[in-house]
Amino acid sequence: MDFEPLGLAADLVILTVRDGRLQVLLIRRGIAPYQGRWALPGGFVRPDEDLETTARRELAEETGLSSERIHLEQVATYGAPDRDPRGRVVSVAYLALVPDLPAPVAGSDAASAHWVEVAEVDAGRLAFDHHRILADGVERARAKLEYSPLATAFCPPEFTISELRGVYEAVWGTPLDPRNFHRKVTKTADFVVPAGGTTTRDGGRPAQLFHRGTATTLHPPMTRA
Amino acid sequence: MDFEPLGLAADLVILTVRDGRLQVLLIRRGIAPYQGRWALPGGFVRPDEDLETTARRELAEETGLSSERIHLEQVATYGAPDRDPRGRVVSVAYLALVPDLPAPVAGSDAASAHWVEVAEVDAGRLAFDHHRILADGVERARAKLEYSPLATAFCPPEFTISELRGVYEAVWGTPLDPRNFHRKVTKTADFVVPAGGTTTRDGGRPAQLFHRGTATTLHPPMTRA
DNA sequence: AAAATAGTGTCTATCAGACAATATTTT
DNA sequence: AAAATATTGTCTGATAGACACTATTTT
Structure with missing residues (x-):
């Protein structure tokens, strides 16, 4: 050809x-x-x-x-x-x-x-x-x-919930409520799993460390404002 | 080059x-x-x-x-x-x-x-x-x-809600509740708009005809079973 | 009348969003 | 103590899904 x-x-x-x-x-x-x-x-x-x-x-x-x-x-x-x-x-x-x-x-x-x-x-x-x-x-x-655990791709292997929230806020350009975000993420099946340790690198009370879970799709999805 | x-x-x-x-x-x-x-x-x-x-x-x-x-x-x-x-x-x-x-x-x-x-x-x-x-x-x-009005692309210019439901059922391979589907579609902003007439081409009680609305994204999205 | 499809209403469990309250750290 | 961040809990309004019921046609 x-x-x-x-x-x-x-x-x-x-x-x-x-x-x-x-x-x-x-x-x-x-x-x-x-x-x-x-x-x-x-x-x-x-x-x-x-x-x-x-x-x-x-x-x-x-x-x-x-x-x-x-x-x-x-x-x-x-x-x-x-x-x-x-x-x-x-x-x-x-x-x-x-x-x-x-x-x-x-x-x-x-x-x-x-x-x-x-x-x-x-x-x-x-x-x-x-x-x-x-x-x-x-x-x-x-x-x-919104519908995938992709935000974790921006994070190091172990991350805190507020670091993950920072990713959403930066990418979407919207502030999110830390308390509702925390609840949502930790209740969405297999999105993140506790890694065991804690860190104070973000200041304040020590935060639990997580790593990404096995989910490929989020149920329910995260919602943009 | x-x-x-x-x-x-x-x-x-x-x-x-x-x-x-x-x-x-x-x-x-x-x-x-x-x-x-x-x-x-x-x-x-x-x-x-x-x-x-x-x-x-x-x-x-x-x-x-x-x-x-x-x-x-x-x-x-x-x-x-x-x-x-x-x-x-x-x-x-x-x-x-x-x-x-x-x-x-x-x-x-x-x-x-x-x-x-x-x-x-x-x-x-x-x-x-x-x-x-x-x-x-x-x-x-x-x-x-799920999140776009794309199903209407499978329909003729004017269609009934049950014809639209037929598209979802065929593409997803799942039966959907006709009553909940009807409410969901007609309440989702700008998904479909009444065209004025009715038809009995699907049998039974005459169904209203609709054409596609101006929405590009569905809020809230349709949900798969 | 019987069957078929259209459309409305109701109930309940769940969820999103607002926000109070508490916990544990650094400054 | 004050400030900062983490985490849990509570309340309210909206929604999904189940399903009873009514409406209007054809057979």
Whole structure:
């Protein structure tokens, strides 16, 4: 079969919660097109490489996180004929949720990679159609917090209920009642399970530590205000 | 830029509800690979053609439905290196929901197109990775019925509450209480609006006709048993 | 009249949201 | 002691699900 010339890329919306805010990893483009503009990390799919493999490779290159335990899911594919001035490039977008990294961003492209608060990314500043991809990725994350235990993907292996609440508040941009949240989370079957210890890292009375449970869907779902 | 040889296709999961059952449009492949096997309709993306344009073109070719009002949404992209024996072909899958067609399937490829009950499609019978694509498409439809007014996409412009309930029952495979369903649907803001008339096409007491409302998300959502 | 479907009303257990009260830490 | 956070409990209004009952058609 003969194929039209076509490039296939995987781009990543890598989200984390730092300082109580939802942040996305952006890179400053060093080369044309869109030189000097912010862009989502990504790269071309290699021959014989699966799409998710490409995404995980790029994730590791940009963050140093190579664990299979990092949450990564496909969001959508963007293929408008004119979305890349270099020619026809179709991009498969992935959403990655990572905990607040103890180590700073590391890896080969690290020099140009920065965490940027999602609320402060402005529409015209991103290369290609990356603003649209970012918006779709963020919306996916917001929606999935409701009915999946995905919020735990932003947390370290052991976390407190209030840290988990901080994730919801940052992603949704809404304050939640600590008391109702606590009750809801601990009563939702298999959402979180007690890890045994306590911590005072959040100040005040020691909080119980939890780790994520086995649930894949939350019954009942968490509700946005 | 030079690109690796690569094909880009759009494949369609076209669902409808006929005779109270969820059905999918499949075609019998006339040529290799997988000659004689059932497959999802689809085709290659043309140069300068947007992905959704390809999907709508294929939809029109297979069903004769060219209206922009047909619900069509992207589901996921499949790109395992060995998924097509002809070479590297990446497929963007779309989900289309169509009403029970008054006219039989028509169009250029119609000769080989048939409605098949989803519950009776068996895993090994489909070409390529189409069983996986079908499963993902059906799961998407099932999930979206809960929190979106998507069920109306299976209905004609004017429908009764019990016809809408029939859609839910067919897609979810669960019987629903007609009385609670009626109350729930009519009380959910902007889900359906009265069209004015009534019909006795379902037998019994005349039922009010409705058409779809302006809601894009259902508050509260419909709940699966 | 009998059967079929449409639609309304009622009851109960559960849940979301508001918020009081108590517990245990650091400053 | 004061401030901060954690956790439990209580109250109220809304809702889901079960199901009795009434309404309007066809057979």
